[in-house]
Amino acid sequence: MDVRFVNPFVSAVRNVFHTMLGVEVKIDKPYIKSDNEALADVSGIIGFSGDATGCLVLSFPRKVAERTASKFAGTEITEAHPDFPDALGELANMIAGNAKKDFEGVHISISLPSVVVGENHRISKSNAFPRLVIPCETPLGRFFLEVAMKIEKEVPVGVR
Amino acid sequence: MDVRFVNPFVSAVRNVFHTMLGVEVKIDKPYIKSDNEALADVSGIIGFSGDATGCLVLSFPRKVAERTASKFAGTEITEAHPDFPDALGELANMIAGNAKKDFEGVHISISLPSVVVGENHRISKSNAFPRLVIPCETPLGRFFLEVAMKIEKEVPVGVR
Numbered sequence: 001m002d003v004r005f006v007n008p009f010v011s012a013v014r015n016v017f018h019t020m021l022g023v024e025v026k027i028d029k030p031y032i033k034s035d036n037e038a039l040a041d042v043s044g045i046i047g048f049s050g051d052a053t054g055c056l057v058l059s060f061p062r063k064v065a066e067r068t069a070s071k072f073a074g075t076e077i078t079e080a081h082p083d084f085p086d087a088l089g090e091l092a093n094m095i096a097g098n099a100k101k102d103f104e105g106v107h108i109s110i111s112l113p114s115v116v117v118g119e120n121h122r123i124s125k126s127n128a129f130p131r132l133v134i135p136c137e138t139p140l141g142r143f144f145l146e147v148a149m150k151i152e153k154e155v156p157v158g159v160r
Numbered sequence: 161m162d163v164r165f166v167n168p169f170v171s172a173v174r175n176v177f178h179t180m181l182g183v184e185v186k187i188d189k190p191y192i193k194s195d196n197e198a199l200a201d202v203s204g205i206i207g208f209s210g211d212a213t214g215c216l217v218l219s220f221p222r223k224v225a226e227r228t229a230s231k232f233a234g235t236e237i238t239e240a241h242p243d244f245p246d247a248l249g250e251l252a253n254m255i256a257g258n259a260k261k262d263f264e265g266v267h268i269s270i271s272l273p274s275v276v277v278g279e280n281h282r283i284s285k286s287n288a289f290p291r292l293v294i295p296c297e298t299p300l301g302r303f304f305l306e307v308a309m310k311i312e313k314e315v316p317v318g319v320r
Contacts, residue, residue, distance in 0.1 A: 035242075039278070047207030047215075047271020055207075055274050082195075085284030111207020111271050112308070114215050114283055118199070121278025124245030129272060148272070 001132050005149050006030060008102035009056070012095045013136055013145050020094065021071045021140075028135035033146060037133070039120040040144070041065065042079070044092030047111035052103070054149035057123050057131070058092040064141030071140060079117065089113030095145070106151055161292050161309060166190060168262035169216070169307050172255045173296055180254065181231045181300075188295035193306060197293070199280040200304070201225065202239070204252030207271035212263070214309035217283050217291070218252040224301030231300060239277065249273030255305070266311055 010027050017023045040059035048054045060068065062079060069077040069087040077084050089112075096110045116123070123146070125131055131148040170187050177183045200219035208214045220228065222239060229237040229247040237244050249272075256270045276283070283306070285291055291308040 043276070045205060045207075045274050047205075047209070047274070049207070049209050049269030049271045053272050055272055057274065082287060086287055089284075089286065109209030109269050111209045112213050112215055112286075112289060114205050114207070114217065114274075115286075116203070116276050116278075116281055117284050118276075118278050118281025121276055121281045124249075124275040124277050126249065126272075126275075127242060127246055 001130060001149060008099040009147050012098035015098050016094045023138050026137040030132050030134045033125045033131040033133050039122050041119050042088060043116045043123055044088045045114045046092050046096045048108055050107040050109040051153050052108045052149055052151045056096050057146040060143045064143050067140040085115035089115045161290060165309050168259040172258035173305050175258050176254045183298050183300060186297040190292050190294045193285045193291040193293050199282055201279050202248060203276040203283055204248045205274045206252050206256045208268055210267045210269040211313050212268045212309055212311045216256050217306040220303045224303050227300040245275035249275045
């Protein structure tokens with residue numbers, strides 16, 4: 001993955017958490033995903049297509065997911081709440097949408113979010129398509145933003 | 161979800177399993193996903209974008225996933241094998257690609273597959289976007305194909 005693509009996602013997770021939740025995100029050093037990752041309890045997944053290929057995965061431990069969904073909705077939302085998956089899917093969608101704005105001149109389609117709920121699951125790394133893990137530290141707890149992206153056409157200088 | 165969209169996916173899962181695995185798939189009656197579904201151990205997820213919005217989820221119990229991946233690769237592949245997620249992701253990708261051919265005149269982009277591995281996880285149903293469950297019976301075991309799809313432009317008569 002081209003490292004120039006990291007910044008739009010780092011900005012996007014910060015912007016969305018700041019604007020929608022009033023929460024500041026501290027970013028730890030990104031690294032390439034290996035098989036020995038912490039497992040997630042809740043993940044929102046967005047696929048990219050168009051000029052770009054790849055995906056974005058927003059992965060939370062259950063407690064952090066519940067606190068995040070509650071903060072987002074402005075009311076207590078536990079895993080059993082019917083709006084729980086939609087809240088986290090919408091957050092993933094906003095982060096992808098916000099990042100997309102920084103890829104000027106590149107047509108990126110983002111898919112509907114899929115939300116996985118299940119203790120200790122793993123969104124498998126693909127051999128063919130390495131994913132970058134961006135650890136995010138917040139007062140609500142620690143979560144991970146994972147991004148894999150390949151752009152099929154030449155990237156314009158306009159990528160900020 | 162428009163019921164006319166079901167047939168391309170039913171044909172696609174049959175075609176791909178017949179051609180790539182030499183396995184016949186018997187389709188049970190499709191139904192709208194509720195919250196009380198059997199949980200999956202392995203799921204391949206593909207997002208749609210372009211003129212269509214939605215996703216395809218191929219969900220297996222672990223044993224059935226291992227037998228399917230092994231049959232697909234022509235060699236024993238267990239969950240611990242490094243090619244296990246890519247094999248199931250590729251199958252999901254082929255089914256989406258095969259179904260896409262039947263939507264003539266509709267530009268559907270399909271995302272890179274994401275593969276979830278984790279005992280008893282659930283790809284949450286979305287309130288906003290109902291998913292159709294297509295139960296598939298094979299000699300390798302029973303698995304589920306789930307499809308949510310909305311087409312943003314008028315569907316041409318050409319959809320078979």
